[in-house]
Amino acid sequence: MxxxxxxxxxxxxxxxxxxxxxxxxxxxxxxxxxxxxxxxxxxxxxxxxxxxxxxxxxxxxxxxxxxxxxxxxxxxxxxxxxxxxxxxxxxxxxxxxxxxxxxxxxxxxxxxxxxxxxxxSAWLKQSLNYKTLAIMTGYLLVLRPVSIVIKQILAPWSNAIEADKPDEESETTLQAAGQNIGYLERVLVLTFILLNQFAAIGFLLAAKSVFRFGDLRQSEDKKLTEYVMLGTLTSFALTIAVGLLVSSLATQLPVGK
Structure with missing residues (x-):
């Protein structure tokens, strides 16, 4: 054994x-x-x-x-x-x-x-190689670093959205819920890429669209709807890029073959 x-x-x-x-x-x-x-x-x-x-x-x-x-x-x-x-x-x-x-x-x-x-040290030498480290680094990247990049990319639109909303409407959702949803979303996307399950990424995007964009459409706020769509697509695009890079290094995974 x-x-x-x-x-x-x-x-x-x-x-x-x-x-x-x-x-x-x-x-x-x-x-x-x-x-x-x-x-x-x-x-x-x-x-x-x-x-x-x-x-x-x-x-x-x-x-x-x-x-x-x-x-x-x-x-x-x-x-x-x-x-x-x-x-x-x-x-x-x-x-x-x-x-x-x-x-x-x-x-x-x-x-x-x-x-x-x-x-x-023997266990580390046996378990850790550049492929394992590439996967670990990929998951680290799609959390805080990608979140910061998205925030920087969307900064011009974020300022415009906040300017249009009264202060009392800016805290209508659970504190940090959006950030945590983004973390979980990117972890799932990266995992699907490493498992070569690209169809699951489309399912995830469709499911988010049903729950999120339906409410935005009812609010009749076109600017907010476009902002959320831009943020979602940016998050998916960055995570897919990281996932493809990681899978190209970790060749034992389906995408890397």
């Missing part, structure tokens, strides 16, 4: 235990009672059991090592979830909680590795 296979299986077991084998009343009890909630320890036990079964069935580890690694995964889950219960149910707390679990799983996989291979 390869190291990556073991990592994926342990993460799959984590997802099963965290999202399918955890009743809702366990979560409520943990949120209210924190470390004094018995369900917190039952939940950690479920994680440890799944990890133990995975390691025992799919590796040649000594039973004592299997028990030790399973105890590490189950115990760390108890500690992380217990601390997370004090932070509430915010998205930041959820992401930090899941990231902490993944880090622990990755650490266990490193321990399971053969001693001569069990170094972070």
């Amino acid at each position: 390869t190291t990556m296979t073991l990592l994926v299986l342990l993460i799959a077991g984590h997802i099963m235990a965290d999202f399918y084998l955890q009743p809702s009343h366990w979560i409520s009890q943990r949120t209210q009672r924190h470390f004094s909630a018995p369900c917190l320890y039952w939940h950690g036990g479920v994680h440890g059991l799944i990890a133990a079964l995975t390691l025992a069935l799919l590796t040649d580890l000594h039973p004592l090592k299997v028990a030790a690694y399973a105890l590490l995964l189950g115990g760390s889950h108890i500690v992380i979830d217990g601390l997370k219960s004090y932070a509430g149910s915010s998205m930041k707390a959820f992401l930090a909680d899941q990231l902490a679990h993944i880090v622990v799983i990755g650490f266990v996989v490193l321990l399971v590795w053969q001693p001569e291979q069990a170094t972070i």
